[in-house]
Amino acid sequence: MASDSVINIRGLSKTYGSGKKQTLALNRLDLSVAQGEIFGYLGPNGAGKTTTIRLLLDLIRPSAGSATIFGLDIRADSVEIHRRIGFFPAELSLWEGRTGDQIINYVASVRGDTKGIVKHADELAERLDLDTSKKVRDLSSGNKRKLGLVIAMMHSPELLILDEPTGGLDPLVQQTFHEMMDEYRAKGKTVFLSSHVLSEVQAICDRVGILRDGELKAVESVEKITNVEFQWVDVVFRDAVPAGLQQQLERLPAVTNVSTNGTRVRMRMVGDFDPLLRVISGGYVETLHIEEPSLEEIFLAFYSGDKEKTE
C-alpha cells in the first residue's frame, strides 16, 4: 500500500495548548491512502478529523510524526503539494464582497492556468446549478458550499481533500456530488473525504477509517466493515407475540436489544441462528427479516465497544 500511496501518514500527533490545558487532538496516526481510492474518514465531532486535514495541508504543525503526499513532505514541499490538491474546508469562508466569478478568476490565477481552470469551473458550476455572477454575501449557505466545491475541483486536482463537503447541500446536488466522486475514481484520482454522514461514505467510499478521541480505531473496506458479526432480526408473528418469548430471547447469549411491538419482535443477533429459530418456533412466524447494520450502527458499535472497554 505504501509504495503507491498518495497519502502516507506515520505516527502523526498533534497537541494543542500547554501544561494542564494541553489537549491531545491526534495520537500517533498511521494511515495510507492509495492512488485512485476514495477514502472515508469518519468520526464524531472533536475526533480529530479536521486536525488531520489541517496537518496534511500544513495549516498546523505536528507535535510528532510525519506525513507525505505524492511522496512529498507536507511541511517542506507544501506549495508543490497544494498545486496538485483541491481542498474544501468544513467551515467554509470566502471573500464576502466578491462574486463567484471574481473568486474563481483569482484562485485560478494563483494556480497559474487561468483559461483552462476557469473553463472547467464554469462546467462544474453548471453541473451544480450555481450562479457565479452573484456576490458571496448574496449566496445561500448551500450555494456558498457549491462555490467551495467548484474552487476545490476546478483545476482537476490529483487529490481532493474534502472536510464535511455535503452538509447543507440539497439531495439533488448531493447526488451530483456523488456522481462527481465516481468520475474522480474512474479517472484514477484520489479523494480523502471526512464526514459524519455515514450513509454518504457508505455510498461513495472504497475504504473507511474510523477515528475517535484522536485515535484511529479501524481502517477497513466499506464492504468488510459492513460485514460485521451482528445483524438486526425482525420476526413478525401472525398472532400476538407468544407469552414469555421476550424473556426467552433475552436469555440467549447471541441476542440483545430485544423489543416487542404488537406481533413484531426486533432484536440484535450475533452468531448462529439455530438457538433463535428454536425459541421462535413456539409461534406462527409470518415473516423473518434479517437486516445488515447500517454504517451508523457499525460506527456506534466501534464507539460504544471501545467505551465499554475503558469503563
Next chain:
Amino acid sequence: MTGIVIGNTLRTSWKQILYWGLGLGALGLYIDFIAMSPDIISGYADLLKSMPPAMLQAFGASDIALLTTAEGWIVSIFVSEAAIFLSVFAVMAGLNITANDEQSGLMDVILSLPISRSSYLLERWIGFALIGLGIVVLCALITLAGVIGMNVDAPHDVILKSILNLYPGTLLAMTVTCLLATALRRRALAIGFAAAFVTASYIFNVIGAAASGAIADFMENVSYFSYIHGEAFVVGTYDPADSAIVIGAILIGFVLALRNFVSRDIGI
C-alpha cells in the same frame, strides 16, 4: 512572489484610498481655509500661548511663532491630526494583512493554494502599504490643491513633503499591528495591543517633547509620532536619519512578523 495577491488586495481594498484620502483631504482643505485668514491664525496662536507645553504638543504646536505663518499652521495642525487618523487606518490595515482572514477561516482556503506563507504575507503587506501610500498621496494632493486654489501663501514643496512624511510612521504602525496579529493570534488581543502601542506612542511624544531630562528624551525617542515632525520641513531641520530609523523599525517588525507567521499554526 507573483504579485497576484497584491493585485487582489488592491482590488478588494482600493476604496479605502478614496474614503480615507478624501476624508483627510477634506480636513486639509478646512485647515487651508483657516490659513487664508492671518487674523484667525494669530488669534489661535495667542490662545495657545496661554497653554502649558504638554497641551501645546498635544495640539501639534511646539513652536508658537511657527503657527502664525500659513505653512507652519497647515503643517503643524494637519500633520498632527492626520497622524492620529492614519494610525487608525494603520491598525485596521495591519489586522487586514492576516488577522481578519485568519479569524474568519478564509486563511485556510488561501493557504491551501500553491502560495507560500512568506510570499502571502509579503504581498499582503505590500498591498496595504500601497493603499496607505495612496491615502497619504491623495490627502497631500488635495491639501496642496487647497493651498493653490485658495491662494494661501505657503511653499508648496514644504506642504507636500511634510504630509508625505506621514507615510513611514503609518507603515510602522501597520507593521507593528501585523506583528502583534501574527504573534498573539487572537484578533481582539492584537487590536488591544496595537491600540495601546499607538496611544502610548502619542502620549510619550507629547510628554517627551514637553518635558526635559533623560526620561523625557527616551520617551520621545521611542515614540514613532516624534519622527513625523512636519515642522522640520518648515524650519529646514529635517534629518533623513529620522526616516531611516522608522524604516529600520519597519523592516525589523516585518521580519519578526514573517517569522511568526511562517512558523506557527494557522487559525484558532
